[in-house]
Amino acid sequence: MLDVRLLREDIQKVTEGLKKRGQDIGLTGLLKLDEEMRRLLKESEGFKYKRNMVSDKIGELKKKGVDTDKETFEMREVSQRIKELDARIKELSEDINNRLLNIPNIPHSSVPVGRSAGDNVEIKKWGNPHKFNFPVKSHMELGDAVGLDFQRASKITGAGFVLYKGMGARLERALINFMLDLHVKEHGYLEVSPPFMVNRESATTTGNLPKFEEDLFKVDDGNYYLIPTAEVPVTNMHRDEIIPEVMLPLYYVAYTPCFRKEAGSWGQDTKGLIRQHQFDKVELVKFVKPEGSYEELEKLLSHAEEVLKRLELPYRVITLCAGDMGFSSAKSYDIEVWIPSQGKYREISTCSNFEDFQARRGSIRYKPKGGGKPVFLHTLNGSGLAIGRTMVAILENYQQEDGSVIIPEVLRPYMDGKERIP
């Protein structure tokens, strides 16, 4: 959420920032509402001051046994007026808030201008795609032998789900454990295992609500939502909290399944593991002071990259252009892994700095050491990594002519030393 004060003080800057995203949002109406609300608030407070004074006086007079009918009658009207004003103020502030909640974050100055994925900028490549001297198979073709069962998942639930069996299930679990261990033991993250359903407030903090409700699975029973990423529950760990400065930075890593409706992406990646309604992901989340948040983003990115380096999977990193970034992000990098069957790099992680956008929505602040007012901190997160797509990359990049798949060395300790599946 943007700061209303920024709108009041520099509406030009905000408008330009949003234009960079390709969004032309009129803000003058919002400013008018804000002005009116503040005017009424002043008026209401004046009446409240009066009410408090006279009410105290009534108390004293009554103690002395003096008649207070005149004052009581007068205050009855004042109270009525306050009630009306407060009702209007509440309406206005709800309206203002709703509008603010629907405005995306302003891109950081280093973010390239652009409308869509075509304008993203590649900044780094690592590893070389392997040359195969036989026709490469897709992970769907390879998957059968290692226990990927799409047919049965579809019978059990429907399209967009997968059933892992045998060594496939084992490989998935190995990936989760490998990634968690790396981030916990070597990168200094605290492992958390959060709820997989969240309430409205939590989904609003991260920016999934109110604008993107159609992307979420709703659990009707309790007004809960299945999480689309661990970012949602983990970021909300500190919602409505004021953290002592000495506690910062906070690094968390969480493994969770993720549930997404994928509304609006019909027809893309309909087959295979790339796009599923449910997939597993290991997610990195940081709470940091504003000053260092962009260095923290670089570090976060390197932590996610490290997973691919150790798995020896070729990848590249791109900076997302303003138009291709997520709603809440101020700057995002995508890591894309090489997919041999498609002959291109595909997204496997997004690392983002949200600055204080989410912190403001969720009121997540820290208390400065030397005293002073609480300050909104900066939140960041990134996949480290998406398990399903990592599975795809391993199956395809490590495939052998006979249809078997070599297990990357770092995963073997998690698989009883096995070197190859099936």
Add this chain to the structure above:
RNA sequence: GGAGGGGUGGCCGAGUGGUUUAAGGCGCUGGUCUUGAAAACCAGUGAACGAAAGUUCCGUGAGUUCGAAUCUCACCUCCUCCGCCA
């Protein structure tokens, strides 16, 4: 699912209609004292809006009243017991 009891500042805890501008304690910060420390003593210690005066916040939301932490209703949540259950 049934029955009962709670939710007050960083923490503990008093407060059942009007000097409560939320007592008191602990913790924390600063000071005095001390060779240094501890102890003792003194002072200061929540948040939002506002230039300020001030207004608001005692789980949340409605209501009663001139006036609500305090009374009424609904909801949320925690605890105890019973039942069911991984």
